[in-house]
Amino acid sequence: MSAKEKMPASADRLATEAETVIVGGGIMGLGIAYELAKRGRSDIHVIEQEYLTSGASGRNGGGVRMQWSTELNIRLMQESIEICRNFASELGINVWLRQGGYLFLIRSQEELGRMEQTVALQNRCGVPTRILTPQEALRIVPELHPKGFVAACYNPRDGVVFPWPFLWGYAHAASELGVHIHTYTKVTAIEARGPHSFVVTTSKGAIRCERVINCAGAWSPAIAKLLGIELPNHPHRHEILATESLKPFLNPLVSVLSSGLYFSQSMRGEIVGGITVPDVDDGQVHLGSRLRFLEMMSAELLSVMPCLSQVRVLRQWAGPYDVSPDGLPILGEPDAVPGFYLACGFVGHGFMMAPVIARHYAELLCGGPRHPVFDRCRLSRFQNGTSEKEVMIIG
Ligand SMILES: Cc1cc2nc3c(=O)[nH]c(=O)nc-3n(C[C@H](O)[C@H](O)[C@H](O)COP(=O)(O)OP(=O)(O)OC[C@H]3O[C@@H](n4cnc5c(N)ncnc54)[C@H](O)[C@@H]3O)c2cc1C
Structure with a gap:
């Protein structure tokens, strides 16, 4: 069907x-x-x-991950990804789960200290996340700017679905x-x-x-x-974009927690990603697209992956985050x-x-x-x- x-x-x-x-x-x-x-x-x-x-x-990016800082969320997401894995057989529809991992890039020693604690917690829960050196991360994504980060965390079981x-x-x-x-x-x-x-x-x-x-x-x-x-x-506008299709080269979803950048390559080859941009937060749902997002997104994306500088953006859109304190x-x-x-x-x-x-x-x-x-x-x-x-x- x-x-x-x-x-x-x-x-x-x-x-x-x-x-x-x-x-x-x-x-x-x-x-x-x-x-x-x-x-x-x-x-x-x-x-x-x-x-x-x-x-x-x-309107979302379809990211699914077990890398969290609280045991509750780690365990919930272990179970949720298991449900995603069985979704097609239970509900008879392909959700295109691709477990290419999440690669979080770490930009400072202070952040590294915090991430080491969360990775230790994830490991205690049975999630195989590892802290990687930049050289190790470059073996997973060779196109990354080698000077853009001091370390990375990688869980190969995280992934992306088609929402x-x-x-x-x-x-x-x-x-x-x-x-x-x-x-x-x-x-x-x-x-x-x-x-x-x-x-x-x-x-x-x-x-x-x-x-x-x-x-x-x-x-x-x-x-x-x-x-x-x-x-x-309260509602907060979150913007995201998709580029023209490229030959498949990017396995994990890459993210920089300190800036809110994330991007992955879709099954059609597009780079799909977003970044956090400040907004008015007046209690209303705003869904308009802004040039400011494109500027921030492209600057941050190119600082992480300069080889994307000539790639054309095909579409940008916004969706409502529902932000709890x-x-x-x-x-x-x-x-x-x-x-x-x-x-x-x-x-x-x-x-x-x-x-x-x-x-x-x-x-x-x-x-x-x-x-x-x-x-x-x-x-x-x-x-x-x-x-x-x-x-x-x-x-
Ligand atoms: C750009 C973007 C990227 C994201 N990326 C990810 C990601 O990678 N991974 C992830 O897990 N999550 C991601 N999210 C978050 C995720 O999309 C949401 O947390 C999730 O979809 C919320 O689902 P929901 O059913 O609670 O809300 P919604 O999908 O917003 O559904 C709420 C529905 O309520 C309806 N509604 C509102 N008021 C009324 C009314 N008065 N009467 C009847 N209907 C009403 C709305 O029309 C809406 O369809 C992202 C979100 C955005 C915006």
Whole structure:
């Protein structure tokens, strides 16, 4: 079956009653919908204001990695990459997982000291990351500027996926299991009528339901606000580009944490990469492209890989990061509104985390084991000061 045939048609009529309403048809909403339906739950409605790849999930770089600075994230990502490896056989669609590794370039001795600690932690968790000298890194990517870094970290099991088939795969499989997916349908109001009793108003009608899951990514603070809940995450524009196609030469995704640069070569040969550029951060989602990004991106990219100086950029675009204060997601039910669940705040790594978070969220909602991520990532951590910052964040 072709990828296009995997796209489910939008469910046309909105029901008036449901068990679960999921706001947002990105990877998180679709992943949770699929995992719930797989465990036998019915009456699930996914409400998406535009089309399925319109949010961050259709605009990202597809990087998936086990290199993190907290044990929780390392272990989650070991499991998530395992799910990615089995995605095609479980959901019948190729997501083009290529495990060419992530090569993080380190630019100072101080940064090297920090990275040695994170690599030791990764090794204790069974991730085979190594610190490399510049000469060793050049054996993996000979085109790197040899003076641009003092050391590197490399895990050959990290990789890159093609994001869209993940959404199509989850959406198609969820639809087959009875999930109703409504595209071009906007949630405009949510009323809590009591514990586990909501009325969700949309541009196509209202649904009464027992449970609402906020998977609206960078729009999640606005959705929570409909119920009077203030979330600490905020949208941040993140820009990315693709060049003309080159003969395949680059295996790993290369990143410089200190500048936020990352780039990889796609299966079509394009160099796809981005960099963090300061923005206004006024609480609104901005998706316009800027010349400033191209200037910063090309300067930093050429400092790392000068041989790309003549390569033409074909396309640039932006997507919304959903930035939480400590770089970890915000999950579970806020105490004030039983039945309203959060799955947001994933910054620039929500795509790779979605498969594992969706699985554990569905287990939790179906009365199964409660994964430690739900205690660690509660909204209340920001009030009681129990948040521990993840430092290996690109962006
Ligand atoms: C340029 C870029 C590069 C990135 N690179 C990577 C990477 O390499 N690896 C990685 O893991 N992650 C990466 N990310 C982050 C990743 O894309 C996100 O964390 C992830 O896609 C978030 O998924 P989501 O489902 O939570 O949000 P989204 O995909 O944004 O989905 C939320 C959906 O909610 C919908 N919505 C909002 N409001 C409403 C409403 N009122 N009614 C109905 N629907 C609504 C939106 O239209 C949207 O489709 C990147 C992000 C960007 C922008």
